[in-house]
Amino acid sequence: MSISLKQIRYFIAAAESGRISQAAVELNVSQSAVTAAVQQLETILGVRLLERHAAGVALTREGNRFLLHGRNIMAAVAEAVREPRAAGAAVTGTVRVGVTYTVSGYFLPRHHARFASSFPGVTVSLFEAPRDVIEQALLDGALDIAVMLVSNLQARDALASETLIRSRRRLWLPAEHPLLRQGRVGLSDVARHPYIMLTVDEAGHTAGRYWALTPFRPEVSFRTSSVESVRSMVAAGMGVTILSDLVYRPWSLEGQRLERRQVEDDIPTMDVGLAWRADTELTPAARTFREFVNLACAGQG
Amino acid sequence: MSISLKQIRYFIAAAESGRISQAAVELNVSQSAVTAAVQQLETILGVRLLERHAAGVALTREGNRFLLHGRNIMAAVAEAVREPRAAGAAVTGTVRVGVTYTVSGYFLPRHHARFASSFPGVTVSLFEAPRDVIEQALLDGALDIAVMLVSNLQARDALASETLIRSRRRLWLPAEHPLLRQGRVGLSDVARHPYIMLTVDEAGHTAGRYWALTPFRPEVSFRTSSVESVRSMVAAGMGVTILSDLVYRPWSLEGQRLERRQVEDDIPTMDVGLAWRADTELTPAARTFREFVNLACAGQG
DNA sequence: CGAACGGTATCGGATTTTTCGAAAACGGGC
DNA sequence: GCCCGTTTTCGAAAAATCCGATACCGTTCG
Numbered sequence: 001m002s003i004s005l006k007q008i009r010y011f012i013a014a015a016e017s018g019r020i021s022q023a024a025v026e027l028n029v030s031q032s033a034v035t036a037a038v039q040q041l042e043t044i045l046g047v048r049l050l051e052r053h054a055a056g057v058a059l060t061r062e063g064n065r066f067l068l069h070g071r072n073i074m075a076a077v078a079e080a081v082r083e084p085r086a087a088g089a090a091v092t093g094t095v096r097v098g099v100t101y102t103v104s105g106y107f108l109p110r111h112h113a114r115f116a117s118s119f120p121g122v123t124v125s126l127f128e129a130p131r132d133v134i135e136q137a138l139l140d141g142a143l144d145i146a147v148m149l150v151s152n153l154q155a156r157d158a159l160a161s162e163t164l165i166r167s168r169r170r171l172w173l174p175a176e177h178p179l180l181r182q183g184r185v186g187l188s189d190v191a192r193h194p195y196i197m198l199t200v201d202e203a204g205h206t207a208g209r210y211w212a213l214t215p216f217r218p219e220v221s222f223r224t225s226s227v228e229s230v231r232s233m234v235a236a237g238m239g240v241t242i243l244s245d246l247v248y249r250p251w252s253l254e255g256q257r258l259e260r261r262q263v264e265d266d267i268p269t270m271d272v273g274l275a276w277r278a279d280t281e282l283t284p285a286a287r288t289f290r291e292f293v294n295l296a297c298a299g300q301g
Numbered sequence: 302m303s304i305s306l307k308q309i310r311y312f313i314a315a316a317e318s319g320r321i322s323q324a325a326v327e328l329n330v331s332q333s334a335v336t337a338a339v340q341q342l343e344t345i346l347g348v349r350l351l352e353r354h355a356a357g358v359a360l361t362r363e364g365n366r367f368l369l370h371g372r373n374i375m376a377a378v379a380e381a382v383r384e385p386r387a388a389g390a391a392v393t394g395t396v397r398v399g400v401t402y403t404v405s406g407y408f409l410p411r412h413h414a415r416f417a418s419s420f421p422g423v424t425v426s427l428f429e430a431p432r433d434v435i436e437q438a439l440l441d442g443a444l445d446i447a448v449m450l451v452s453n454l455q456a457r458d459a460l461a462s463e464t465l466i467r468s469r470r471r472l473w474l475p476a477e478h479p480l481l482r483q484g485r486v487g488l489s490d491v492a493r494h495p496y497i498m499l500t501v502d503e504a505g506h507t508a509g510r511y512w513a514l515t516p517f518r519p520e521v522s523f524r525t526s527s528v529e530s531v532r533s534m535v536a537a538g539m540g541v542t543i544l545s546d547l548v549y550r551p552w553s554l555e556g557q558r559l560e561r562r563q564v565e566d567d568i569p570t571m572d573v574g575l576a577w578r579a580d581t582e583l584t585p586a587a588r589t590f591r592e593f594v595n596l597a598c599a600g601q602g
Numbered sequence: 603c604g605a606a607c608g609g610t611a612t613c614g615g616a617t618t619t620t621t622c623g624a625a626a627a628c629g630g631g632c
Numbered sequence: 633g634c635c636c637g638t639t640t641t642c643g644a645a646a647a648a649t650c651c652g653a654t655a656c657c658g659t660t661c662g
Binding site: 003059062065066076118162295 | 303304305306307345346347348360362363365366367369370371373374377378380381382385415418419420421457463464514567580582596597599
């Protein structure tokens with residue numbers, strides 16, 4: 001049997017009032033219904049959520065934690081039900097969106113078609129460029145909004161930004177690589193193998209930041225601006241690399257397998273997000289775009 | 302009748318496979334069950350979610366939108382069910398938390414007791430100070446993490462941060478104020494009335510930023526570092542102010558009523574969030590604290 | 603020490619909801 | 633105009649939920 005919203009609603013009421021019988025009154029159901037709902041929840045989760053006392057019930061640690069989750073779920077449901085009628089049929093206009101390399105290939109495509117069908121009146125005009133060009137275009141007013149790696153953002157004062165997803169960077173290896181069999185893998189181990197360096201989206205610069213915290217340096221054997229090329233070279237055993245899960249695929253174009261491993265050292269995540277000019281209001285079309293992408297990325301951050 | 306998780310699950314399956322009958326097979330239920338679930342959903346929401354064609358079903362605009370919400374809900378549920386057993390009973394240690402004025406009075410109390418009971422092994426050591434002092438303490442390693450107004454953060458390179466909640470800033474007015482009856486209210490209107498300026502948490506500096514975008518200036522009649530005092534003075538009709546919803550209460554300490562109105566001009570939100578030193582890993586206790594506060598604030602941002 | 607009290611757990615029966623399978627209606631494509 | 637795959641409809645069967653009464657348990661008070 002599976003969890004249900006009713007169980008969550010009853011549990012929240014019981015937790016908040018501190019008495020099952022009181023919660024039952026507030027919910028306009030019988031006390032036994034609330035008791036049963038909480039018990040079902042406890043059975044499914046395999047945890048005791050409430051401590052039963054003579055004076056009522058109190059939350060256990062796990063109950064406390066689940067209460068937070070439960071409230072989030074109910075909030076998400078309320079948001080979903082909240083006037084789905086006004087689904088922006090009326091919004092029209094053009095939104096000029098700047099994107100960087102990684103974003104245009106690996107992030108935006110998932111959402112683009114969906115946005116177009118949700119908002120037929122809004123035209124998305126895409127513009128791919130390096131980070132600095134996009135920042136300037138935003139400041140000049142040539143772009144309304146940008147989807148980019150916000151961790152690389154420079155003009156933090158003049159541009160507002162928000163993070164949409166965080167993608168973990170991990171070590172990419174060919175199948176049968178010795179590091180796959182090793183217990184722990186750190187940057188010191190990576191430094192002993194040829195390294196394929198990606199050069200787009202300031203990947204080299206980012207890599208420099210976390211390598212700089214160690215005494216080691218990657219032994220770069222090849223630099224390329226193509227992720228497909230990185231995959232092929234790693235799969236062919238010509239080197240290893242560290243890149244984000246967002247651009248990872250288990251197969252190279254030639255069909256050879258790629259493996260992936262967590263690195264012990266602390267490597268920052270790759271943060272994809274939105275940026276726009278801070279001191280001007282977004283156009284209606286841009287605001288719509290922002291809301292949509294936010295919604296589409298919620299709950300997978 | 303109310304929405305249920307089953308309906309959402311069935312709808313998502315139908316939307317993804319594009320055929321109700323196919324979705325039914327995947328869900329191991331009959332076609333009619335899926336049909337009924339989608340219809341119930343459509344009835345409750347008052348919107349058509351799927352277009353029925355001879356070849357199957359396609360999402361409407363509203364269906365598209367609801368699909369995103371539905372996925373978020375299911376993700377939230379999955380997260381809630383995911384091993385609630387390991388609810389950090391084992392985590393022990395001390396986390397040194399820096400807070401600024403607004404946070405310590407209006408944000409943290411809600412979560413503090415709850416955190417303490419969820420993680421009895423973790424001691425929270427609180428330290429209230431102005432923003433600049435806290436930033437320095439983070440950099441010095443005297444604090445593990447801080448809860449503060451991240452929009453005011455200065456050391457953006459050395460400190461990592463994330464936003465927890467955004468609180469809208471609105472105009473506070475005494476009951477029966479003429480601006481309450483006016484159609485639209487902008488900063489130009491506010492400038493014509495005496496203004497009570499709060500001086501804590503760089504509120505004055507923040508206010509300066511959005512006033513600077515207009516030709517108007519607030520006619521400051523009084524400056525204070527006490528929010529209670531602001532409330533009392535506004536309630537008594539001695540002036541108006543613009544402050545965030547987080548610190549708003551409908552009554553002053555004397556029991557007089559306060560009203561609140563949206564301002565036409567674009568006023569930035571007050572963003573409460575976490576900050577910590579970027580180049581060192583969080584301690585286990587600090588990580589626990591971070592995860593907890595994130596969870597507690599999800600779905601109300 | 604025992605009875606009264608306030609609370610939760612349990613149980614059987616009634617009710618509501620959900621599900622199923624078959625048949626009917628629908629819409630394109632040939 | 634008919635065929636095919638699909639969705640909708642419908643009544644009966646199954647499942648679940650709910651209720652109310654009762655049993656139970658710990659505290660408090662006489």
